[in-house]
Amino acid sequence: MNFKNQILFLLSAILFLAGCKEQSLSEKIEAVAEKIYPATQPGLALFISDGNDILINKGFGIANMETREKVSPDSHFRMASVSKQFTAMCILILQQQGKLDINDAALKYLPSLPSFASAITIKNLLTHTSGIADYESLIPEDQKEQVSDSDVLRLISRSDSLYFAPGTKFQYSNTGFCLLTQIVEKVSGISYPEFIRQNIFLPLGMEHSAIYRKDSLIFERAYGYHKENNQWKFADQSVTSATMGDGSVYTSLNEYRKWIQHLWEQSFPDSNSNPLLPHASVKKGLDYGYGWFIARNDDGNTVYFHSGESTGFHNIVYHDPKRKLMIVLFSNSDDDRVSKTFGQIMFLLNVKLKDVPEKESLFDFLSKIYDD
DSSP, X not given: OOHHHHHHHHHHHHHHHHHTSOOOHHHHHHHXXXXXSOTTSBOEEEEEEEXXXXXXXXXXXXEETTTTEEOOTTOBEEOGGGGHHHHHHHHHHHHHTTSOOTTSBGGXXXXXXXXXXXXXXXXXXXXXXXXXXXXXXXXXXXXXXXXXXXXXXXXXXXXXXXXXOTTSOOXXXXXXXXXXXXXXXXXXXXXXXXXXXXXXXXXXXXXXXXXXXXXXXXXXXXOOEEEETTEXXXXXXXXXXXXXXXXXXXXXXXXXXXXXXXXXXXXXXXXXXXXXXXXXXXXXXXXXXXXXXXXXXXXXXXXXXXXXXXXXXXXXXXXXXTTTEEEEEEESBOSSHHHHHHHHHHHHTTOOBXXXXXXXXXXXXXXXXXXX
């Protein structure tokens, strides 16, 4: 073999070995997302940081199937039940301002609540321990107009009792968080969207995050879709999509991560005011704070998570303050792809939760709790 051929052989070998190099963790995560969320379908916004490293901050797929606009870290998704952590913080802010006490009876601020709800406290509403009826089950079958938070209060008057005595049991309740927004408005004297904008979004630099209101403009909005007969159908709203307290925050990866960072850095005046401490027991190994499920992983770290499910959107967020691990997935389709993606990411990051069945994804595990 002459010298020229030797050089060519060596170069070929180097290129071959470079191609065989093991994928980095970031590349493996990106490959998972790209496979599950193809470029031509409704998509996913994915952010992961671990320690001081950002592993990925990227969009996959389409945010608007009509315009073909792609998902990006600035795309704003409907948070669904991930919104509850913001609702809870609004209540805690008012408590810090001395304008209410979470141990107050909800009836003090909402006098039109039925008398059978007189024992319910604000804390019961925050922790899904109120026993109050599920408003979705009370909506008339012929309802066409979207239900508002104030409608929820009126619907409750159609029930005649609680599911259980307040504080004796955990049962996930969208109703409770719709009542909380009305307490915010009653105490603050301003609308809930304006209160959250002034007290959370603007101070944290989440300038484009917003509460959904009919005909309002959402910055870089991702629209929701549902797959039916192998076709993607526009499915952005339902009759329950206009209630604010239980699910109508719109935000993006680049803005939501500021919120989690704030939670990591914020100090709270006492344990009762800290949303990241257990305030209600859900089941063995699983607690609830204010807007957060709380558990431990195999490393012994306390971790926090919540999912969101609504027409056209599925999301899940997870964070481990000790490890400084943050995993955020926002998707604008209401299928099981976000569950599959999150499960594979947990595997790649070697994250395992105690008391959550290994064969069941965290997203599906939470879905069952919502339905119980």
